[in-house]
Amino acid sequence: MTTEPEMASPAADAPARASRSRGWAVFLRDVVVIVLIALLVSFLVKTFVVRSFYIPSGSMKNTLQIDDRILVDELTPRFTGYDRGDIVVFRDPGGWLPVTYRQPRPPFLEGIDWVLSLVGLTAPDSNDHLIKRVIGLPGDRVECCDSLGRITVNGTPIDESAYLLLPTGVTKVSDLAFDVTVPEGTLWVLGDNRYQSKDSRYNQDQPGAGFVPLDNVVGRAFLITWPLGRFGIIDTHDEVFMGVPDPSTSGDADAGAGALGRVERSGAAPGRAER
Numbered sequence: 001m002t003t004e005p006e007m008a009s010p011a012a013d014a015p016a017r018a019s020r021s022r023g024w025a026v027f028l029r030d031v032v033v034i035v036l037i038a039l040l041v042s043f044l045v046k047t048f049v050v051r052s053f054y055i056p057s058g059s060m061k062n063t064l065q066i067d068d069r070i071l072v073d074e075l076t077p078r079f080t081g082y083d084r085g086d087i088v089v090f091r092d093p094g095g096w097l098p099v100t101y102r103q104p105r106p107p108f109l110e111g112i113d114w115v116l117s118l119v120g121l122t123a124p125d126s127n128d129h130l131i132k133r134v135i136g137l138p139g140d141r142v143e144c145c146d147s148l149g150r151i152t153v154n155g156t157p158i159d160e161s162a163y164l165l166l167p168t169g170v171t172k173v174s175d176l177a178f179d180v181t182v183p184e185g186t187l188w189v190l191g192d193n194r195y196q197s198k199d200s201r202y203n204q205d206q207p208g209a210g211f212v213p214l215d216n217v218v219g220r221a222f223l224i225t226w227p228l229g230r231f232g233i234i235d236t237h238d239e240v241f242m243g244v245p246d247p248s249t250s251g252d253a254d255a256g257a258g259a260l261g262r263v264e265r266s267g268a269a270p271g272r273a274e275r
Contacts, residue, residue: 050074051218052225053089053129059197060131061165063087063234069226070131070234074219082187082214084153084241086134087221087234090189093213095206096130096198131221132199132212133163136180136188139247143179145172153244162237165193176201186211 055068072089136142143152149172150157178201182188189212191197200210224230
């Protein structure tokens with residue numbers, strides 16, 4: 001003889017259901033907390049440590065190619081400053097970039113883009129910034145060109161052949177002559193694809209006279225992350241500038257020989273990559 005299994009009463013099932021509900025609530029709470037912490041950490045890293053940008057133009061060829069994705073060190077330059085040869089990302093000082101109208105997008109897409117930018121998967125502000133190589137530091141006198149078509153910094157010619165891209169048959173490193181002394185708190189920057197770069201030379205009629213304020217500099221580009229075939233450290237070619245004397249000793253070649261200039265930056269800055 002068998003007996004029918006006793007049916008649990010609704011009152012008896014209530015604690016179990018409540019326990020399961022609490023379990024799901026705790027799980028969802030933990031997931032939300034983890035996501036929020038991850039976003040906060042990513043935001044802090046992006047704001048103060050490293051940022052991702054992509055390269056929208058060819059002005060830095062062949063060092064950087066169109067659509068390269070790069071990482072920019074925001075933290076180290078706060079303590080070490082910048083050197084000649086550094087490749088820096090900076091906000092438009094005013095008038096360097098053409099005025100563009102951005103088509104409005106649905107708030108949902110804007111939100112997704114913002115979240116992805118926090119973790120470095122997108123770089124929505126890359127079209128609002130530029131990327132160039134530092135040629136002159138505060139106090140430097142930068143001239144072009146000498147009798148051999150080279151730039152001189154504090155009276156010393158530099159050989160830029162290691163990174164320059166020039167038109168076939170051209171040896172003069174700039175089609176535009178200039179003679180400037182870099183003001184305090186600014187940089188003089190040029191593109192590696194020298195005849196296809198709207199850099200300091202071509203913005204001398206703008207409010208900043210072609211100089212980039214240090215407060216506009218986001219940081220130093222140091223790594224190509226995409227495409228994978230181009231993954232690697234970005235070469236700043238320090239050797240090109242090793243013989244440049246400090247501006248305070250440029251009148252004495254022996255005293256300045258071998259000196260590598262460096263400028264400290266006083267404040268933080270936000271960030272795009274190029275034109």
